[in-house]
Amino acid sequence: MQRKYAFDKVAEEYDRIRPTYPIKVFKDIIEYSNLKQDDNIIEIGCGTGQATEGFVNLGYTNITAVELGKDLCKIAADKFKHYKNINIFHSDFEGWKEKQGQKFDLAISATAFHWIKQNIGYKKTAELLTESGTIGFFWTHHVPGIGEIFTEISEAYQKYAPHLDYNNSNQVEEIIEERIKSINATCLFKDLVVKRYEWVDKYSSEDYIALFNTNSAHQVLDADIKDKLFNNIRETIKKHGDQILKPQFVVLYLARKK
Numbered sequence: 001m002q003r004k005y006a007f008d009k010v011a012e013e014y015d016r017i018r019p020t021y022p023i024k025v026f027k028d029i030i031e032y033s034n035l036k037q038d039d040n041i042i043e044i045g046c047g048t049g050q051a052t053e054g055f056v057n058l059g060y061t062n063i064t065a066v067e068l069g070k071d072l073c074k075i076a077a078d079k080f081k082h083y084k085n086i087n088i089f090h091s092d093f094e095g096w097k098e099k100q101g102q103k104f105d106l107a108i109s110a111t112a113f114h115w116i117k118q119n120i121g122y123k124k125t126a127e128l129l130t131e132s133g134t135i136g137f138f139w140t141h142h143v144p145g146i147g148e149i150f151t152e153i154s155e156a157y158q159k160y161a162p163h164l165d166y167n168n169s170n171q172v173e174e175i176i177e178e179r180i181k182s183i184n185a186t187c188l189f190k191d192l193v194v195k196r197y198e199w200v201d202k203y204s205s206e207d208y209i210a211l212f213n214t215n216s217a218h219q220v221l222d223a224d225i226k227d228k229l230f231n232n233i234r235e236t237i238k239k240h241g242d243q244i245l246k247p248q249f250v251v252l253y254l255a256r257k258k
Helices: 003-017 023-033 050-056 070-079 118-128 148-160 172-185 205-213 223-239
Strands: 041-044 063-067 086-090 104-110 129-142 189-203 244-257
Touching: 003 070, 003 205, 023 050, 023 104, 023 129, 023 189, 023 244, 041 050, 041 118, 050 063, 050 070, 050 104, 063 070, 070 086, 104 118, 118 129, 118 172, 129 172, 148 223, 172 189, 172 244, 189 205, 205 223, 205 244
Parallel strands: 041 063, 041 104, 063 086, 104 129
Antiparallel strands: 129 244, 189 244
16 A cells, blocks of 8 residues: 555544644745735645645635545545635546646645655646745654653654654654755745744543554554554553643745746
């Protein structure tokens, strides 16, 4: 199973447990883009519509969204069924052809654009934008937590799935630099701005497990390994009062079409 298809298996759990994005992310995109409320937005990989909802809540409802996952798409379409100008298309972005010829003022993608074939994705995005169009692509990153509870969770990962032990990972800065290079290398965008957002969310053991069960890398683990890993993590969190404070980290990349 390709990891990009894994989310559809847990669509309802994904919609319930995935952290929402701070309102500042959407306000920063709107400010940078000088977006008017009747401007057109294209969203690449909308999932169940969490990022879509961020714009809707601020009054921006001219949104065309493309989503690969069938069940994710259904949830998103149902969520916005009362908005006549929000259209959700079940398709991969690379092959999406509906609304050919329409131009968009803003292209957004929330923790999804890395699943798009890069040699197609950026070029197609630029072609869909108006001459003054902008992109606002953002990603949630798993970052190391501090304290005994995270040390014990790290030990569980080292025992069962060491390649997924983000608690000992310093890869986030490398990923950020690589994405900056990727955007600049296309020669399709200018005035790149990178913004970071940090906060902390509280989870019970069951919700923490549910959160990571929506992670594609965990979804493709052998079922027995995943059960052992999650049981170990569950018991660790319960031992610490059945509560864990998880740091959250989002990085936003803003750029204008050249």
